Amino acid sequence: MSIGNSPGNFPEDERPSVGRALQQARIAAGLTVDEVSTTTRVRVPLVRGIEQDDYSRCGGDVYARGHIRVLARAVGLDADALVAQYDAEHGGRPEPTPAAPLFEAERIRPEPRRPNWTAAMVAAIVAVVGFVGFTLFSGGTGDDGSTVAEETTTAKPSTTPPSTKPAPTKPTDQKPEPSDSAIAGVPADKVTVKLTAEGGQSWISAQDHNGRLIHEGLLRQGDSKTFRDSERIDLVLGNAQAIKLFVNGKEVKNLAANGQVQRLSYTKGDPEAG
Secondary structure, eight states, X not given: OOOSSOGGGXXXXXXXXXXXXXXXXXXXXXXOHHHHHHHXXXXXXXXXXXXXXXXXTTTSHHHHHHHHHHHHHHHTOOHHHHHHHHXXXXXXXXXXXXXXXXXXXXXXXXXXXXXXXXXXXXXXXXHHHHHHHHHHHHTOOOSSSXXXXXXXXXXXXXXXXXXXXOOOOOOOOSOOOOOHHHHHTSOTTSEEEEEEEOSSOEEEEEEXXXXXXXXXXXXXXXXXXXXXXXXXXXXXXXXXXXXXXXXXXXXXXXXXXXXXXXXXXXXXSSOOOO
């Protein structure tokens, strides 16, 4: 749209001010201040101020020139002529400066972004799932009958070089049975299995009464593992003869020969191989 009387068509002494020219052109075009603000994205207070030749809110000459240019185009005036008139009335064209950041900031700003609650909830769920998974992997449970796996301190290897001569042994009978106090220290309402690799290393696995894998891996010589369940423990021993086994406080003897795999199952009370 083009207005017949642009600022350049008036004699200089009769020419309206920049703000007055913009206002007259807007009214002639049948536009309201709000409509011009919506079209140009220049805030209403700035439009009203510029039409009154009040450029104090523009932030300087560079930004005022930018607003004048977009307003002139919106109401059909010659933007270059209006900007040149503004420069003549305000001491000439200013030195070029990066005007985009502040000029854009003076326009209508979008609503601030809201917090991303979905991402926060997902992060919280991941943290909870990770904690539960870590708890299950480590075998820890409470008193509700689920499985408990306990690992004893690993024996440190001896720094003394092995002797070439066998140590003298005393003729003794079989090892004595565990004392009553050792058996009394084992919970009566659970099955407790303790394995110690005394004769070498052995691959072992243990499952609870639900068939859930409690532990699987290599038990090195000198290491111990203790497992506990409310009903039953199922064991697989890769090198059964290397393992010293206690079930519910009593030692289980006569395991398979060296290098043989043995599958065992124990419940509460006196140890009985399944």
